[in-house]
Amino acid sequence: AQREDFVAGLPKAELHLHIEGSLEPELMFALAQRNAIDIPFASVEEVRAAYAFSNLQDFLDIYYQGMSVLRTEQDFHDLTMAYFQRVHRDQVRHAEIFFDPQGHTERGVSFDTAISGTLRAMDDAKSDLGISSHLIMCFLRHLSEEDAFATLEQAEPWLDRILGVGLDSSELGHPPSKFVNVFARARDKGLKCVAHAGEEGPPAYVREALDSLKIDRLDHGNRSLEDGELVKRLAEEGMTLTVCPLSNLALCVVDDLRQHPLKKMLDAGLRATINSDDPSYFGGYMNDNFLRTAEALDLTADEIVTLAKNGFSGSFEDAEFQTRAL
Numbered sequence: 001a002q003r004e005d006f007v008a009g010l011p012k013a014e015l016h017l018h019i020e021g022s023l024e025p026e027l028m029f030a031l032a033q034r035n036a037i038d039i040p041f042a043s044v045e046e047v048r049a050a051y052a053f054s055n056l057q058d059f060l061d062i063y064y065q066g067m068s069v070l071r072t073e074q075d076f077h078d079l080t081m082a083y084f085q086r087v088h089r090d091q092v093r094h095a096e097i098f099f100d101p102q103g104h105t106e107r108g109v110s111f112d113t114a115i116s117g118t119l120r121a122m123d124d125a126k127s128d129l130g131i132s133s134h135l136i137m138c139f140l141r142h143l144s145e146e147d148a149f150a151t152l153e154q155a156e157p158w159l160d161r162i163l164g165v166g167l168d169s170s171e172l173g174h175p176p177s178k179f180v181n182v183f184a185r186a187r188d189k190g191l192k193c194v195a196h197a198g199e200e201g202p203p204a205y206v207r208e209a210l211d212s213l214k215i216d217r218l219d220h221g222n223r224s225l226e227d228g229e230l231v232k233r234l235a236e237e238g239m240t241l242t243v244c245p246l247s248n249l250a251l252c253v254v255d256d257l258r259q260h261p262l263k264k265m266l267d268a269g270l271r272a273t274i275n276s277d278d279p280s281y282f283g284g285y286m287n288d289n290f291l292r293t294a295e296a297l298d299l300t301a302d303e304i305v306t307l308a309k310n311g312f313s314g315s316f317e318d319a320e321f322q323t324r325a326l
């Protein structure tokens with residue numbers, strides 16, 4: 001209980017959060033009703049029962065289906081505001097949020113509808129809750145690089161409100177190098193670059209994310225540990241890894257939290273952070289991720305503080321913010 005209060009009270013920054021993955025079943029039902037959309041579930045309990053995954057693709061199938069209830073600017077606002085209200089309780093002070101524009105444009109919801117509702121909630125979270133945030137637009141890697149270029153084009157009028165680009169969705173078979181040109185274009189436009197790599201994919205995908213995409217931050221990165229040279233490089237470069245323990249458990253990246261590589265990452269000198277990924281689907285927000293990981297790995301108070309600090313120092317905020325926060 002002492003550890004619980006300590007973890008709960010620490011200020012936190014979340015660096016790996018898909019806003020569409022924070023859609024709680026209750027809101028899914030409310031939006032389905034508001035928009036007269038049929039969903040293949042009879043109750044909130046039925047939705048939660050469907051959240052049993054064997055791998056990333058299992059989850060993604062349900063995740064893309066879940067977002068079908070998001071249609072209007074207000075829907076995106078309500079989704080995003082619900083996330084901020086929830087993590088305000090977890091002492092989250094700053095969030096760098098992913099969104100998946102192609103998950104919406106593919107089903108006829110415009111880029112502008114999705115981003116404007118999300119941004120309005122981000123503004124409200126700053127003024128009403130004191131939580132600062134940024135938006136990172138992800139490309140769906142199971143789609144083509146040409147599709148990613150079209151998405152970057154749609155983002156053009158919004159570039160002053162977009163911090164960076166990311167790469168998510170089905171990893172295996174879609175290596176980072178597939179997107180080398182669109183990431184180069186994004187970087188030319190002054191956008192930060194991040195990518196999911198080494199969640200299910202091999203260490204070679206992490207190397208590609210570094211060498212081809214020239215990422216500023218690595219999302220997941222778990223499988224980097226299979227490659228000692230790569231670990232050394234990540235440590236030397238001071239690369240931040242946005243690790244998501246309850247996600248890894250839910251998607252069978254690890255069989256048991258006690259086998260989670262987070263402690264090994266810290267021991268190897270990697271700048272690891274704790275994040276929730278898709279909290280509605282994976283069973284916990286920031287405090288749950290911190291607490292369950294700390295218990296499973298028997299983390300010390302120093303290690304817990306380091307993880308929280310790494311969230312701020314790994315953010316894209318300036319040095320003054322990074323040190324003031326903790």
Ligand code: ES4
Nearest residue numbers: 018168169196247277278
């Ligand atoms: C995701 Cl956990 C995860 N991995 C890859 N892509 C994603 N999109 C949403 N959650």
Ligand code: ZN
Nearest residue numbers: 018168196277
């Ligand atoms: Zn993710």
